[in-house]
Amino acid sequence: MLLISLLLALVAVVAAVPVSRLLGRDAGWVLAAPLAAAAAVLSVAYAGTDGGAAPVTQSLPWLPSLGVSLDLRLAGLSYVFSMIVLVIGAIILAYSSRYLGTDRATYRHGTFYLLMTTFAAAMLLLVLTDDLVVFFVAWEFTTFASFFLISRSGEHARDAAIRTLLVTVGGGLALLVAVCVMIVAAGTTRISEVLAAPFWQDSGTATLVAVLLAVAAFTKSAQFPFQSWLPDSMVAISPVSAYLHAAAMVKAGIFMLLLFSPALAGTAVWSTLLIVSGLVTAIFGAMTAMRQHDLKGLLAYSTMSQLGLLVTIIGVGTEAALTAAIVHTIAHALFKCALFMLIGIVDHEAGTRDLRELAGRTVRMPVVGAALVIAAVSMAGVPPLFGFVSKESLLEAALHAQGPAWLPSLVTVGIAWASVFTFAYSGRLILGALNLWGDAPLGHPQPWIRGRGEPVSDPSPAFWLPPALAVIATVGLGLVPGVLDGWVSAAAADATGGHPHAHLALWHGLNLALFVSLAVIVSGLALVLLRRPVESVAMRISSPINGLAVNDAVRHGLVEVGAGVGRTTGTIAPRAHLLMPALVLGVFAVVGLIGLDDLPPVVGQTSRWHDWVLVVMIGVGVVATIRARTRISAMVVVGVIGFGATLWFFTLGAVDVALTQLLVEVLTVCVMVLLLRRLPARFAADPAPHRARALFAATVAGIASTLGVLAFTGRREMSALSEYYLEQTYDTTYAVNIVNSILVDFRALDTMGELTVLGMTGLAIAALLANRQPVPARRSVVDENSPLAHARENLVYVRVFGKALGPAIIALSALLYLRGHYEPGGGFIAALVGGAGYALLYLAADDDQDRRLKWPFLTLIGAGVSIGVGTGLLGYLGDDGFLAGFGVKILGYNLGTALLFDLGVYLGVLGLIVGAFTLLGPDRLVQGEDRAVEEHGAALDADKARHHTAAATEGTR
16 A cells, blocks of 8 residues: 555656646646545555554565665654645645646746656655665655755746755755664664664764754754755745645654654753754744745745744653644644745735735735635634644643753743744734735835736635635644544654653643743734834844855855865876875875784785795886886886786786786787877976975875785685685586686676776767867887888788787687686686787788778677676566576586676677777778768879979979
C-alpha cells in the first residue's frame, strides 16, 4: 500500500508535462486526483494499524551492497504529515488551475506542475521513509524543487532563489554529516533502529548529532539565525508560497525535530537550542509582521513566527508539549495555506496585495472576505476555531514545562507575547485585505490599479472553493476537535516514545491556560484598535543586522574564495597544480610524526641490493630532468625514470604493472615526438622565486614520501583483502591472473569509470583540434647536408620491417587480450601493444594520409564504452545487478562477461592511442573533401606564381 501511494505521486510527476500540454492551466484538476488517491490509499492502510499501534512497513532493495533500502513505514507521525502533504497538495493544485493565467508561454504550466508534483512526491517520501540515506535524498529534492519554483518566477527572483538555496543547502550539509555519524554509530541506516541504538547515551555523540539536526531543521523551517530566506522567497507565486513555504516544505524541519525527539528530548543542548531559537524567531517574526504593507510578506513573517512557536514547544519536550506541537502543526497547515491562497485571490483580482494601494479600492468580496476573516481569526487563536484549540494546547504545555523553575514562566511569556502580536497582525491582515482601515494606512500612495474606486469582486467558485475547503476544516475541527484524538495520540506516541492520550476539546474548564488566552486576545484587540500609533512605532523600529545582507555577504565571500582557488589552477604550468598536493602531503607527514606510534615490527626483508641500484638510477634521472634545458633532453631523461620504475616492478614480481609501465613509456615517447615539433625547443627561464617555491614543495613532498615508505613498508603480512582475492579469484572468475581479474571483475565499476574518462579524453582531443588548428610544426634546424636531415632515407629499415611487424604486433595484442585471465596481459596491456603496432605502421607510412592509417578512432572509443556499459547491463539478467560477472568454462577456457568487458577496455584504449596519432601527426588537419580543395588551391597558387614570374621576366626584358 505504501509503495502504491508513492507510485500514485510519481504518476502525477510523469503526467504533469503531457497533461499540461493538453489542458493548459486546467491540468491542476487532473493532477490533484493522484495525490488525493494516494491520501485515500494511505488512509486505508492506516485504518488497519489499530490506531497507529502496529506500523505498516514495506521494503524495496535499492543499494543492497551498502545496506540501503527503500524502507517505508507508516505510523502515527508519518500519517499526519502525509495527509498534510497530499490533501493540501491536492487542494493547491486545484487552486492553481484558476490562479495561473491562460498564456502558456508566460506561465509555463508544464514546468510549474512538474516541479510542484515533484515536490509533493519528495515530501511524501521524506515522511514515509525509514532509511536515513533515502531521508537525506528526499530532503535535498525538496530543497532543489523549492529553488526552481522560486527562480522560475522571473529575473527579479534570481537572487532570492540563490539565497534560499544557499541557506537550505547549508542545512542539508549539516544533515548529511548527522546522517553519517548516526549510521556509523548505530551500524544501520534504518531510522527506527537508529532511534533505538545505544549510542544516544554517549553525551558527546548525542550532542554532536543534536546540534547538526537542529541546524538542518532551522534552515529548512526558517528559524533564527537562518530566518531571512523565507520572506525573501515570497517572490514566488501564491500557490508555491501556500504549499512549500507555509504547509509543506517548512514543515519538513518540524517533522525531523519530532522524529528525533524520542532520542534527544533529554539532551540539554537540544532543548536549549530549540527553545532559544524558537522564542527569538516567534517574537521577531510576529513583531516584524506588524511593519509589512505587502500582505504576502506579512504572511511570510507570520509563518516564521508560528514555526518558532512549534520549535519552542518541541524543545520543551514533554508529552503534552509534543502533543501540542502536532495539534498546532495541523492547525497551522490549514489556516496558513488558506490565507496564502485567499491573499493570492485578492492579488489576482485587484492586481496588488499592498494594503496601502488596496486602501483606495472598493473591495466587495463577501465569500473570499468571509473565508479570509475565519482563517485569520483562527490564526489569532480565537474560539471556536481550531487555531484556538491548538494555541491553548501550546500555552498549557508551556505552563507545565519541566526543568528549572523559571522555564515555564519564560516559555509561557514568550508564547503569549508572540501570540499578542499574532492577534494584532491578523487584524492588520483582515483590515488591509478587505479595505476596512477606515482611513489610509501610513505611506498610502495614490491608487493606480484599474482606476480609483474600481470594485474588486469575488471570482468564480472554482477559484475560491479550494481555500474554502481548508477554512471549513478549520471551523469543523474547532467545533469537534475530538475527532483527531486518535491521530494526534498516535503521532505523539511516535514523537515521545511513550503512550500519550490526547483529549482535544474546545472547553477544558476554567484554567490558567484559558486566562492567558483571554489576556492574549484582549491585548491583541487593543493593538488592533490602536493600530495607528502601533504602526507608527513599528515603522521606526529596525534590526541593526540585515539577514539578507549577511546572506549575500556569505555568498559573495564564497564566490571570492572559489575565484581565488580557481586562479591558482588557471594556468598550464604544472607547478601551480602540484604545489597544493605536495604541501598537503607534507601536512600528512607532520600529523603522522605526531600521531603514529607503536607501529608493528618489520616482517621479513624490506630491501635488496638491486633496489638501491634502481633508486640511484631513478635519482639520476630526476636530477637530469631538473637540469634539462631542452625539451628533447627532458623527454629522454624522464624515460630513464620510467624505465627504472619498470625494472623495479619486474623485480617485485608485478609483471602486469611492469608491462603497462613499459608500454606507456614507449607510446609516450612516440606521442611526445609529435608534440615536440610544435613546441619551443628550449624551456623558458623561470624567475628565482618560482624556482624556490618549486624546490621547497618538491623537498617537502620528497621527505614526506620517504618517511611514509620507511614507516609503512614491511609492517604487515598479506592483508585480508589480498587473501580474499587469492582465495576467490579462481572460484569466482575461473582466472589465475589476479590483477586482471580485479580490474575486469571484482572492481569492474572502477574500470568502467576509467574507460569513460579515456573515452571523454579522446573526444575532447578531437573536439579541441577540430575547432582550433594546432600550432604549425617547427621547421627542422638540422643541416641539410647532414645525414640526419634525410628522414625518408634513414627510415628505410622501418618501412621495410614495419609493414610486416606492425600487423604482427597487432595480432600479438589480440593474443595478449585473450590470455589476460591466465597470464600477464588483458585488455589494457593488449591495447597498448596494439597501439605500439599502429605507431610502427604510422612511422613506416609514406604519408600521414595513408589509407592504411585511417582507423576510425571515434568508432573504436564509442564501441569500447558501449561494450563496457552493455556488459554491465547484462548483469541484470541475474539477481546481482550492474556489472555482475557470470560465464561458463569451455574446454578449460573461461567465456564470460569479464572477457567481453575487457574487449571494451581494449577498444577504448586503442581508440585513444589511434586518435592521438591521427590528430597530432599531420602538419594540419585535412580530411576528405577539404584535402582535395586544399590541393586544388595549392595548384592554383602555383599557376599564379608561375604567371607572375613570367610577367616579371617579360617586364625586365
